[in-house]
Amino acid sequence: MEPVSNATVYIVDDDAGVREALAWLLRSRRVPCDSFDSAEAFEAMLDERPLPRQPCCLLLDVRMPGMSGLALFDRLAERGLIAAMPVIFLTG
Numbered sequence: 001m002e003p004v005s006n007a008t009v010y011i012v013d014d015d016a017g018v019r020e021a022l023a024w025l026l027r028s029r030r031v032p033c034d035s036f037d038s039a040e041a042f043e044a045m046l047d048e049r050p051l052p053r054q055p056c057c058l059l060l061d062v063r064m065p066g067m068s069g070l071a072l073f074d075r076l077a078e079r080g081l082i083a084a085m086p087v088i089f090l091t092g
Helices: 016-029 038-047 069-078
Strands: 009-012 033-036 054-060 087-092
Touching: 009 016, 009 038, 016 033, 016 069, 033 038, 054 069, 069 087
Parallel strands: 009 033, 009 054, 054 087
Antiparallel strands: none
């Protein structure tokens, strides 16, 4: 099976160390990724630019200050984005 080279992994985690470690791991495997420090920041990005048509997935922290990962997941589901963007939940 050939790796998907045009896929993007979105990382949403309020812990900078976790965010940076995940981004480093993905980039070391040549997987494009984009990181956000809050659910609100990720949602704002979606409001500014729609998801690309290329494959993508979301690594989402469950517990964050402000909007939780579960609340963001619900909002993404309301917008019909979950089918196009599988979500992997992270928790400490």
